[in-house]
Amino acid sequence: MPIIELNNVHKIYRTKEIETIALENVNLLVNRGEFLSVMGPSGCGKSTLLNIIGLLDAPSQGMVQLNGRDTSGLEDKTAANFRNKTVGFIFQSFHLIPSLNVLDNVQIPLLYSSARGINRTSRAKEVLEKVGLSHRMKHFPTQLSGGQCQRVAIARAIIAQPEIILADEPTGNLDSKTGMEIMELLFGLNREGTTVIMVTHDEHIAKQTQRIVRFFDGRQVE
Amino acid sequence: MLKEDKVISIISIFGTALAITMIMVVILSQRIKTTNIAPEINRERTMYIKWLKEETSSSTNIIPVSGSEYKQFLQDLKTPECVSLQSRQQAMVSVENNPENIKADVMETDSNFWIINRFSFQEGKPFSKEDFQSGFPHAVISKSLAQRLFNGNPALGKEFSYKERNYKICGIVNDISTLCDNAYAQIWLPCTAVEKIEDGEFSITILAKNKKDFSEIKKEVREREIRNNPEIDTKKISFIGPYSRKELLVKEGNMNNDDPNMKKDTIKHYLIIAILLLIPAVNLSGFSLFKIISRTSEIGIRKAFGATQKSILLQVLYENLLTSLIGGIIGLITSYWVAIALKDRLFTFNIYDHFMGENTIPVSAFLSPWVFFYVFLVCLAMNLLSSGIPAWKASRLNIADSIKQ
Known part of the structure; x- marks a missing residue:
C-alpha cells in the first residue's frame, strides 16, 4: 500500500479578478521508504504539492490519502495530529522561531504531542546530536549559519519520528558543500526507512534520489 | 511564551x-x-452655592454671595435641614507671651457649620448658636495650631488675637485634611464676631434632609429669586447653584456657566x-x-x-x-x-x-x-x-x- 496517494488533485487560487491554476489533475503514488524529488520551474506548483501532502493547504478538488486514509474534510484536531506525527516539514527558509533557542525550536512538535517535559528535552538533545548541533543548543537562530539553521529545522522535522519528511528546497539557501551535508542527513533518514519527498531545482541532487517527478504549469509532466 | x-x-x-x-x-x-x-460626613446630601449672577441693564457680573443676599434669599429656606455660610482666608494670628505671628487658615462661619460637619473634638466644644447670634468671640482651633501657638501648653480657654480682636478658644479639634475642601481650616470662628454678616462674602452650604430633596431645594431657591428680586428692572440676582457635590465636580473650572440642567x-x-x-x-x-x-x-x-x-x-x-x-x-x-x-x-x-x-x-x-x-x-x-x-x-x-x- 502506498504511503501517499494523490488522485486527480487540483489546486486553484481565486481572487475577485483572476483564477490561477497551481495544480491540475495531479495523480501520484509514493511508496513507503521512497526518496522522491519534485522538479520544475518556479511557480509550477511544486511547493503547493508539498503543502497539500503535508496538510498545510487543502486541494480545490481531488483526494489525498496518507497511510491509506482520505485527508479531505478532516477535523482540525485530526489534521493537526497528522501534521504532528506522520509528517515532518523542512522549509527552504528554515522558518525557525527567532525568539526561541535551538533546543526550544526543536522541541516544538513535542509540545503538541503527549511527550512529557523531561522526555522532550532528552529527545531534543538526541536529535540535535544526530544532526551534529549538540554544541549549539542554547544558541538562537540569528547566531547560527544557514547550514546550522537547516540542521535545526531537520532536527525539528524528525523529533516526532514522522513517517514522511517533506523538504521544500532544503538546500536552496545553502552553499554546495553545506547543501551536500544536508543531503547526507536526508539520505541517512531515508536509509532508516523514512519516506522523503523533496522539492529541488538542482538536477544533480535530484538524480541521487530514487525517482524524479517533474511539473510544468501545475501539470505533472514526467 | x-x-x-x-x-x-x-x-x-x-x-x-x-x-x-x-x-x-x-x-x-x-x-x-x-x-x-470626616468631618464632611454628609457630602451626599450637601449642596453648595459659591457664586451668583448679578444682571443690570448695562452689565452681567459673576460675584460671590454677600451676607445681605444670604439673609434676603437663603437664610430661611424651608426645604433643607439647615443652611450655613463660610468665608475662608489666610491671616496672621498671635497670642500673648508668644512674639511670633503665625499664618493660619481661618474660617468665618456660623453654628450650622457644626451640624453639617462632624468634627472630632479633643477638648471643649464648638461655638454655640448663641455665640453666633451675639457675635461672641469664641473660636475652635486645630490641635497642631494650638500646639504651635501655645508651645504645647494647654490651649482651651486661652485667647489669641485675630484681626485686632481677641478670641477665646472653646474647642480643639483634630487636624482636618485639605481634602475636605469645604470644612478645612485651622481656626473656625463666628463670622458675626468679625463683622456684620451683611458686610461679608460667603460660600453657602445647604444640608438637605435627604438627597432626593435636591431638586426641591433648587426649585425653592429659584422661587426665592423671583420673589426677592424687587428691583427686577434694574438689577436681577440669580444664584449659580445650588449644586450637589457631584454636580460641582462636573462644573469644576466652569463656574460661569449657570445652565440649570447641566446637561452640557x-x-x-x-x-x-x-x-x-x-x-x-x-x-x-x-x-x-x-x-x-x-x-x-x-x-x-x-x-x-x-x-x-x-x-x-x-x-x-x-x-x-x-x-x-x-x-x-x-x-x-x-x-x-x-x-x-x-x-x-x-x-x-x-x-x-x-x-x-x-x-x-x-x-x-x-x-x-x-x-x-x-x-x-x-x-x-x-x-x-x-x-x-x-x-x-x-x-x-x-x-x-x-x-x-
Whole structure:
C-alpha cells in the first residue's frame, strides 16, 4: 500500500479578478521508504504539492490519502495530529522561531504531542546530536549559519519520528558543500526507512534520489 | 511564551500596569471628591452655592454671595435641614507671651457649620448658636495650631488675637485634611464676631434632609429669586447653584456657566473621563493586536508541527492572562505611588488654593479593592479580546499563507 496517494488533485487560487491554476489533475503514488524529488520551474506548483501532502493547504478538488486514509474534510484536531506525527516539514527558509533557542525550536512538535517535559528535552538533545548541533543548543537562530539553521529545522522535522519528511528546497539557501551535508542527513533518514519527498531545482541532487517527478504549469509532466 | 520574547512581554506588562494606573488615578480623583470624609460626613446630601449672577441693564457680573443676599434669599429656606455660610482666608494670628505671628487658615462661619460637619473634638466644644447670634468671640482651633501657638501648653480657654480682636478658644479639634475642601481650616470662628454678616462674602452650604430633596431645594431657591428680586428692572440676582457635590465636580473650572440642567457640563465631564479611561485601554488593545499580528508566522509554524486552533488560542489567552495579572499587580502598586506623589495636584478642587494644612488622610483609604477589580477586569477583557480575536483569526488562516507572513 502506498504511503501517499494523490488522485486527480487540483489546486486553484481565486481572487475577485483572476483564477490561477497551481495544480491540475495531479495523480501520484509514493511508496513507503521512497526518496522522491519534485522538479520544475518556479511557480509550477511544486511547493503547493508539498503543502497539500503535508496538510498545510487543502486541494480545490481531488483526494489525498496518507497511510491509506482520505485527508479531505478532516477535523482540525485530526489534521493537526497528522501534521504532528506522520509528517515532518523542512522549509527552504528554515522558518525557525527567532525568539526561541535551538533546543526550544526543536522541541516544538513535542509540545503538541503527549511527550512529557523531561522526555522532550532528552529527545531534543538526541536529535540535535544526530544532526551534529549538540554544541549549539542554547544558541538562537540569528547566531547560527544557514547550514546550522537547516540542521535545526531537520532536527525539528524528525523529533516526532514522522513517517514522511517533506523538504521544500532544503538546500536552496545553502552553499554546495553545506547543501551536500544536508543531503547526507536526508539520505541517512531515508536509509532508516523514512519516506522523503523533496522539492529541488538542482538536477544533480535530484538524480541521487530514487525517482524524479517533474511539473510544468501545475501539470505533472514526467 | 512569556520568556520567548522578553522585550514584548515586558512592554505588554508595563503597558497593562500603566493603563491600570491611569484609570485608577482618574477614578480615585473622582471618588475622593465625592465620598464622605470626616468631618464632611454628609457630602451626599450637601449642596453648595459659591457664586451668583448679578444682571443690570448695562452689565452681567459673576460675584460671590454677600451676607445681605444670604439673609434676603437663603437664610430661611424651608426645604433643607439647615443652611450655613463660610468665608475662608489666610491671616496672621498671635497670642500673648508668644512674639511670633503665625499664618493660619481661618474660617468665618456660623453654628450650622457644626451640624453639617462632624468634627472630632479633643477638648471643649464648638461655638454655640448663641455665640453666633451675639457675635461672641469664641473660636475652635486645630490641635497642631494650638500646639504651635501655645508651645504645647494647654490651649482651651486661652485667647489669641485675630484681626485686632481677641478670641477665646472653646474647642480643639483634630487636624482636618485639605481634602475636605469645604470644612478645612485651622481656626473656625463666628463670622458675626468679625463683622456684620451683611458686610461679608460667603460660600453657602445647604444640608438637605435627604438627597432626593435636591431638586426641591433648587426649585425653592429659584422661587426665592423671583420673589426677592424687587428691583427686577434694574438689577436681577440669580444664584449659580445650588449644586450637589457631584454636580460641582462636573462644573469644576466652569463656574460661569449657570445652565440649570447641566446637561452640557455633565456630558463634557463624562466624555473627558471616558476618553481618559479609553486612551490607555485602546493603546493596550492596539499593542496586543500588533503582538499577535507579528506572530502570525509563528502561529503558522506551530500549526505546521501539530498545534490545533484551540491550543493556539489557549496559549495566547493564557499568555495574556499572565501578563495582565502581573501588569495588574504592578499597576495597583504604581497607582498607589502616583496617587500619593500627585495627591496635592490631583485631589483638590482648586489647585490654586494653598492651604497651610496638609492632606492627613492616606490615599490608601480611597483605594477600593472593588474599583481595582473592575478596572483590572476591563483591562483583562480588552487584552483578551484584542489578542484572542486576532489569534483566533490567525489560527484559522491557511497555514502555508501564515508561515509566509
